[in-house]
Amino acid sequence: MREFELIDALRTCLAARRDDTRLGIGDDAGILAPLPHSELLVTTDTLIRDRHFPGDTSVFDIGYKAVAVNLSDIAAMGGAPAWLTVSLAAPALDRAWADAFVDGLQAACAAYPGPDPIDIVGGDTTRADQLMVTVTAIGHVPSGQAIRRSGARVGDLIAVTGTLGDAAAGLVRWPQREPGASETDPLIRRLVRPDLRDGRALIGRATAALDVSDGFLADLGHILTASNVGARLAVDDLPAAHALAAAAPDLTTFRRWQATGGDDYELCLTAPADQIGPLRDALDCALTVVGEITAEPGLTCLDRHGQCLTADVFSQAGWDHFA
Ligand SMILES: [Mg+2]
Incomplete structure (x- = not known):
């Protein structure tokens, strides 16, 4: 041509x-x-x-x-x-x-x-x-209002749009996909046609943000590093599609897809607690609070019982980034 x-x-x-x-x-x-x-x-x-x-x-x-x-x-x-x-x-x-x-x-x-x-x-x-x-x-x-990675403040909540891990599961399923799966299979669809979010909702409300492209833990690590803060994360609160739970063979895989799978292109943001409601109203998608910004550096991942999760729960690549 x-x-x-x-x-x-x-x-x-x-x-x-x-x-x-x-x-x-x-x-x-x-x-x-x-x-x-x-x-x-x-x-x-x-x-x-x-x-x-x-x-x-x-x-x-x-x-x-x-x-x-x-x-x-x-x-x-x-x-x-x-x-x-x-x-x-x-x-x-x-x-x-x-x-x-x-x-x-x-x-x-x-x-x-x-x-x-x-x-x-x-x-x-x-x-x-x-x-x-x-x-x-x-x-x-x-002018002067772009949301940067460096704005997270101690006490801000951490929230994420949509659901996490779908694209990683879609990639695993890719070789066995049915014809037309880009339209019919929600996990395949998320891999090839990421949902698009209207970022203007963040202006004046979020303190820091990025899009989740490399995996949620790695990308959240970028905000923590740039903002010079730490975070406490409730891993079991990470938002999941029904299709993801159905596709995961076990809890470890499920968590790994959610926490370290790339290509979801959801927005991860930090904001004061009183801005979460207005953000939810302004975004045309789900917004889920998954943690809090802390003064002590590093990322602490807790399960629903309050137990601290260790690195072996997640893939090494996602964890190493903020270790
Ligand atoms: Mg990006």
């Missing part, structure tokens, strides 16, 4: 819809108009076949996920995503491939819960041995 065909597919499907997109795809560069009294958030993520997604992932789902993981980063900062650029490196492409890919990009943009459309304002294609997709997302946040 020649390069102009992907650009052409993008241009016909993705005409600019935002007032602040002065010029979308078609010239040497897009022209974007930042909002007054706002700052821009910029993030980029590369997905490589067989490393970040299974090699037999559908083209639609590759496009969907490449966008979703970037929108998740903008949401974690309290931002509203506005623009994307998409770069594709692939061994060989044809028009059907490009159309399915663009459909996936569009579906993820449409699934974003914010009120404004998201414009794809640039794209590039190169030939390469391995399929690689790089998406850059740009979003708005009110």
Whole structure:
């Protein structure tokens, strides 16, 4: 496939819809108009076949996920995503491939819960041995109000949106999945099409936040390190989908999926106790309190009986990060 065909597919499907997109795809560069009294958030993520997604992932789902993981980063900062650029490196492409890919990009943009459309304002294609997709997302946040990892304060509660561990269980189930599992199997669906959260709800309410991409314990560890605090975590309070409990062969696996499984792209946040209710009202998804920020450093994981859980309950990778 020649390069102009992907650009052409993008241009016909993705005409600019935002007032602040002065010029979308078609010239040497897009022209974007930042909002007054706002700052821009910029993030980029590369997905490589067989490393970040299974090699037999559908083209639609590759496009969907490449966008979703970037929108998740903008949401974690309290931002509203506005623009994307998409770069594709692939061994060989044809028009059907490009159309399915663009459909996936569009579906993820449409699934974003914010009120404004998201414009794809640039794209590039190169030939390469391995399929690689790089998406850059740009979003708005009110000046000085972006939610950072470093803002957690002693006494804040720790809360997480949605459910944890689904994508890790989906990855285990992946080789045995049924046809159409991206639509029908909730665990597979979470792996290939992460749920998208509206991060604007965090502004003025959360003190720190990030999206859960590497595993909940590892990612919470990032907040603790950046904020120079510790935490007490109620492991049995981590929110779980019914499908996860049904899929787990034992409690250890269940806990490992929840605490260390990656790719859930839920938001983990800290906030004063009196902000949890308003956050719950402002988010259009479940928000579950799972712990508290403490002055003593490190992470203490307790089960429902108040017993301290040791490292061997979790995978080494997730635990080591904050040890
Ligand atoms: Mg992130």
